[in-house]
Structure formats: C-alpha cells, structure tokens
Amino acid sequence: MDTPTPLDTTHLPRILCLHGGGVNAEIFHAQSRSLIKALPAFRLVFADGPFYCSPGPGIVPVYEEHGPFRRWLRWLPEHPEIDDESAVEEVMYNIQTAKEGDGGTGEWVGVLGFSQGAKLTSSLLYEQQVCLEKTGKAETGYKFGVLLAGRSPIVSFSELSKSSATVAAGAVSEGFHYEGTSPHVLRIPTIHVHGLTDPGLHLHRKMLEQYHDASTTTLIEWEGAHRVPIKKTDVQPIADAIYKLAREQGVQV
Template identity: 45%
Template sequence: MIFTAQCRVLAVHLKPYFRMVFPEAPFVSGAGPDVLSVYKDCGPFKRWLGWLPEHPTIPVAEEVAAIEESIEKAMREDDAKGATGKWVGLLGFSQGAKIAGSLLLRKQIREEGGRDLEGQEWKFAVLMAGRAPLVSLERDQDRWGVVDENDVLTLPTIHVHGLKDPGLELHRDLLNIWCEKGTTTLVEWDGNHRIPIKAQDVQAVVKPLLNLAMELDILTGDLPV
C-alpha cells in the first residue's frame, strides 16, 4: 500500500509505542502525476471520497459504510494477528487526513450527545496536509445532520504542513477554522505535498505526538532519555 510505504520512516519511530494499522481506502481512483512518478506499479489506486466529476455519486449511507468497513477490517485483521493495545488515535495524509479529522469530530459529537461510540474511542488525530472542510460521517444524515464550521473540533489534533505545498492555505483553514485554539499543535516543515521522511522532519512530528500521548495517559512504553 502506498500510504504504508510513505509512512515507513514515521512508523519506525512510532511502533515502540503504538500498534499501527494502515487501512486501504474503499474506492478505486485514478492517480495523480506525483503518485505515478514514484508508485506507478502499486495500483490499483484508491480514494476515500469522490471529488472529481468522473467519480460516481454514491449514496451517503453506502459511502460511510464502505469507509467504516475498510477501517474496521484492518483493525480486525490486526487483532487476528495477535496484536494488542487500545485503538487511541488516527493519522492521515491529504484526503486521509480529512477522514481522520472527520472521524474524530464524529466521536466528539456522539459523545456530546450521549450516543454510543461503537467501540472507537479516538483520543486524538494527526492531520498531515489535511484540507478543510471536515465532513459528516454519519450514515443517516437526515437524522443527524451534516457538519459545518459551527462544529469545531475540540479534541486534540496535530497538524503537519509542508510550507511548499500548493494546498497550504486550505490546510491552514482546517487548523484555524475547524479546530479549537489551544487544542492544536502545528508542525511546519520545508516540503511539498508529501509525508516527511528525513530524520529531523520526522522527529518534528514524533516528539509532539509522543508528548500528547503522555498527556492523555495512553502511551505504551518508555520514552527515550
């Protein structure tokens, strides 16, 4: 999977403390030139949401169900391999970051409304190059409604922004409009639309993530001295 490969350096630093699982997005998609230049032999390519005219319209309930099943399937398979530990956080890049933030917001809204969290008690999210807006991931939107800018995410988030990313302003909108001040951590690095892989850039993401995990009392393992 492409995201697994992109996160290879980040995962090395996080695996001592977290079980890491990489779900595959549910919908087939074309690939952009940036992806093809490196991962042309890694198809079929996938997407979480539709955004182009050629993407077929899918009923919301079916779309959300497919997203949920992709994530839950990866979790079940990891359990079946004997992995242990609670599911505590979400990490996503680009469209995956939108999904991660939207799932965290769904958890927050359900908790505020006293609704069943269905076993996914996410505590935080790492949003790498994530664009505004967040979206509703409720199957029955006639009953529960859509999300808008009044639904501010107050659960902790870490935002990773490449300063050369053409979508930087939209990433900043996600940080500044959709997330509560005081609950966010911003990591900026000198890169474009990709996941950091150089040691100093990766450490800039890992350090605040581990510090947040300590604050939330969810860290497994001791931090290096």
C-alpha cells in the same frame, strides 16, 4: 549471520493510518517508513480506501506497479456518484475490516492521515465527539489525531454532523467553501503538519483554524511540498509531538 528476531508489537497501542486519494495502504506504509521508524512505541495499522481511482499526484512512476489505487471520498466530478448512506457504509466497512484484520491487542488510541486521509481523520474524530455529546456513547475511543496536509472541510458521517459547514460523505469535497465560524469544532487533541511549499497550504490552515479548537491543537510546519516527510530532521518533531500528546492523554508509551 543470524537474522534478528523482529520485535513483537502486538501489545502496543495502535494508531489507525489513512492514506491519501489515489494511493493505497501499501504505498502509504512505504511513504511513512521514516515515521514508523520514529514511533517504535506504537503499532501503526494501515487501511485501504473502499473506492478505486486513478493514481494520485506524484505516485507514478515510483509506485506505478503497486496499484490498484484507492480513495476514501470523491474529489473529482468524474468519480462515480454515490448516495451519502452508501458512502458512509463503504468507508466504515473498510476501516473496521482493517482494524479487525490486525493481529494486535493494544488499545486503538489515535488516527493518522495524509491529505484526504487527514480530512477523514478529523471527520472520524468529530463524529466520535458529536456522538458522545448528543447520545452519550460512541463506537470509538480515539484520544488524538495527526493530520498531515489535511484540507478543509470536515466530512459529515451522520445526521449529527450534517450542516452547511460540512460536506456530505457522497459529495465532491474539492471546491467546498464555508465562510464564517463553523458550528462544528473538534476538541479532541490534534497535531497538524503543514508543508510550507504545499500548494494547498491555505486550505490546510483553513481546516486548522475553522474546524479545530485552538486550545487542543499543535501545529508543526516544515519546508516541504505535498508529501509525507521522510528526512529525520522533518520527521522527529512530528514523532516528538505524538509522544508528548499521547502521554498527556494517558497513553502508556
């Protein structure tokens, strides 16, 4: 039998995909297989976090042979200390390396992340927004974000977003708590996917309510724990929301 010719995706609009802590781009690609299948009008590009760490929850034994495992940020005190400037440089370098290494030609239209990658998604979009507001220009032009189980808070990647409501790029993000109304509110449209049996659900809701403009958010809840949805019945509403939001933002899909 003839092998089917793979579809050419080089021209499609691109979504940057950011894995969770203790995983890597290869594993996140595997975890996202159903989502990739449901989004044929996009080219999904997966980036590797810059820092090595132990495997995240649930990664062993299924993906035990697929290390080394990586992270974007510190979430445990035993993670080696790093100054904020170096942390920002490392994260941005790895993201830029993934983007430049991709063979696609389509516009970078969105960012999608799971867990720590979702926290990073919101943080990158906010950095774009605050740069445009304060300086009139930004290095990226993302139109939307997708947060799969993204917990608060937003991470600061420059002086423009630094305050008591955001966590520094080199700091331990786990356990950070901010009361009151955040002065940092993301208005770039975002989709928030919350698993109703996820132990961190209260922190995902806090991220949505405290750091995102209610008028530009879409919430999708599903009966799942802390993982990327796989079943078609769970994935299809997410894909439908992404297509709808992309079209509203002028993306040709």
